[in-house]
Amino acid sequence: MAVQRSGESSYQIEGVYLGQTAAVAGPKEGEGPLADWFDRIWPDEGTRYHSYEKAEQALLSEAESIALDKSNMTWTDVDVVVGGDLLDQLITTNFDARSHSRPMLGIFSACASFTEGLALASLILGQGGPSTALVTAASHHLSAERQFRFPLELGYQRSPTASWTATASGAAVLGTRSSDLRIDSVTIGRVLDWGSHDPNDMASAMAPAAVDTIVRHLEAMGETQAHYDAIVTGDLGRFGLTLAQHLAAEEYHVSLGEKLQDCGEMLYDIQHQDVHNGGSGPGCSAGVFSGYFAEKLRSGRLHRILFVATGALFSPKSYQQGESIPGIAHAVAITRQEEGQ
Amino acid sequence: MGIDVRNKANPDRIRRFQDYANRIRPKKTVGINLAWAFLVGGAISLFGQGVMWAFEHEGFSSQTAATPTSIILVGMGALLTGLGWYDRIVKRGGMGGSLPITGFANAIVAPAMEYRSEGLVLGIGAKLFTVAGPVLVYGMAMAFVVGVARYLLGIS
Amino acid sequence: MTFVWAFVIGGLMCALAQWVLDNFTLTPAHVLVLFIVLGALASGFGVYQKLVQFSGAGATVPLPGFGYTLVEGIDQAVKQKGVLGIFSGGFTAAASGIKAALIFGLAAALIFRPKA
DSSP states (O other): OEEEEETTTEEEEESOEEEEEEEEEOHHHHTSTTGGGOSEEOSSSOTTSSSHHHHHHHHHHHHHHHHHHHTTOOGGGOSEEEEEESSGGGHHHHHHHHHHOOOEEEOOBTBTHHHHHHHHHHHHHHTTSOSEEEEEEEEOHHHHHHHHSOOTTSOOOOOTTOOEEOOEEEEEEEESSOOSEEEEEEEOOOOBOOOOOOTTOHHHHHHHHHHHHHHHHHHHHTOOGGGOSEEEESSOHHHHHHHHHHHHHHHHOOOOGGGEEEHHHHHSOTTTSOOTTOEESHHHHHHHIIIIIHHHHHTTSOSEEEEEEEEEOOOHHHHHTTOOOOEEEEEEEEEEOOTTO | OOSOTTTTSOHHHHHHHHHHHHHHSOOOOHHHHHHHHHHHHHHHHHHHHHHHHHHHHTTOOTTTTHHHHHHHHHHHHHHHHHTTOHHHHHHHHTHHHHSBHHHHHHHHHHHHHHGGGGOIIIIIIHHTTTTHHHHHHHHHHHHHHHHHHHHHTTOO | OHHHHHHHHHHHHHHHHHHHHHHSSOOHHHHHHHHHHHHHHHHHTTHHHHHHHHHTHHHHSBTHHHHHHHHHHHHHHHHHHGGGHHHHHHHHHHHHHHHHHHHHHHHHHHHOOOOO
16 A cells, blocks of 8 residues: 655555445436446435435435445445535535444535545555545435525526536445555646636536646646546536537647546436536536446446546535636546456 | 636636637527517416406406406416426426516415425525515515605606 | 407517526526516606506516506505505505415415425
8 A cells, every 4th residue: 555646736546446336316317328327226306205405315325335235345344434415514425424423524525526535535545544435425406406596396497508416326435455446546636716607507617627637637647648548527518528628638738539528428318308518416426437437447348547526616605796616626547457467 | 806816827728718618608599588488478468368357357447357367377376386387387488487477476486395394484484585585675675766756756 | 459469568578588588697586676676667657557558467467567566556555645655555566466475385385395
């Protein structure tokens, strides 16, 4: 185990592995193109719960249980839980933690929380701290709508750049015991504010942060984009993908092209599911990674990816007060260990 | 915003990025939105006129028919909101659904349903006028100013 | 004829509001506030009354008609009670609409649950 700093905020990690992962998705996500990859799909948005906030906690709790079951672990095997969500005071993560009572690090980078968790857990595991961590993130469409937008039944038109907060959760086991997937390196993102003001266009706010983190990671590691089979952002959506590709090419001379994929763009059938720009929310990247990309790595269809979840850091108050919307992105590089390696 | 939090980044780069984003940002379908707003708003108004006509037929004057008409329309808006249909009307019709009095009902009923989980007093009670409140506040304020002016000018 | 004008005027007012919403960076709440204020103002100048005369519900059903109701209510109250009517008139005239929405809102909250 070792952690070696490289550049301003990038770290090479040795001896930290990605174990089992689990993803639970809501009904709309279950009708999307990634349906087959989720461990469980809810038949409804959780109407059996007293509130949608409680439903979000259940969503998270299910992903955690599945990930532990797949790993043949119990809660007592988990040394630390690192998790985040969107709701005020992190109530999803913290209230869920009441039931498992494991040591808890609650984190917030909005929709980038999952890679913040992966990066943070890799750093502390890699330095000989805890030896097993459970990294989680969750979001629920209806609880997010209540907090950030309007009452559900209030009629309004969504703008074409608006994203759809996903009802989804993801959980990943990280450990120091060798397994197929290795955490190679991480880059901690910095908050960038390029003056976007529209909460209905988070892509413009997050694309600069995503490109900044990707470019700094490649530079610090002495890599090019060719090093990776895919560079996967969190929830830039269709519009944000175009922005990020353009920005990287024009301003940083990094041609990401088709290599750049986005969880938010992949989660839904954008043509037919009426989600406008695509999916968002911490659960979006957590679910798509835990369900789809981790499995693609395990099966050998992908060998190395750079996972860069993106977050727009605003609150309903901040944009009512006219503040612009800062963005952040954290990167984690994951490699499949080939035979004999 | 006293300090420019963006001062560390290259301002030209930011400007070029925002220009590009503005150029390729998906646009709202303004023409189609206008047509739907006209049709939906017109249809609701026409329905209101029908109700008013019916009341006038029953012996109400054009003045007194307005009150039961607005109650009926508010009731319709509330029912459609409760059934979960009114947000679909607005999704298509935009302001055509929001501007009529049925939309006013929607603006009151939606938060009432929404905040039930926070309790009868601090949930429903406090949030009932979340959306309709500003409309009433500034409507009343403007009507007051107009009322004072008309009184002073001797119009009313 | 009132029926045709009700459709046209009601529709045009909503289309105008939609145009404002789509072309300025305003939320729907801002547009609604703007239109009730405009309705009250137009009634103050005596313009809105003419619109109500020939288009009926086309002018009273959209939100500017609510502004008109407030101003008319104040006018009538001033006639009956004098200057204090400026304070009492608006709410009196709007009472039935607001109270209906309030009662139906409470009822709906008890009967229905928000859906996706």
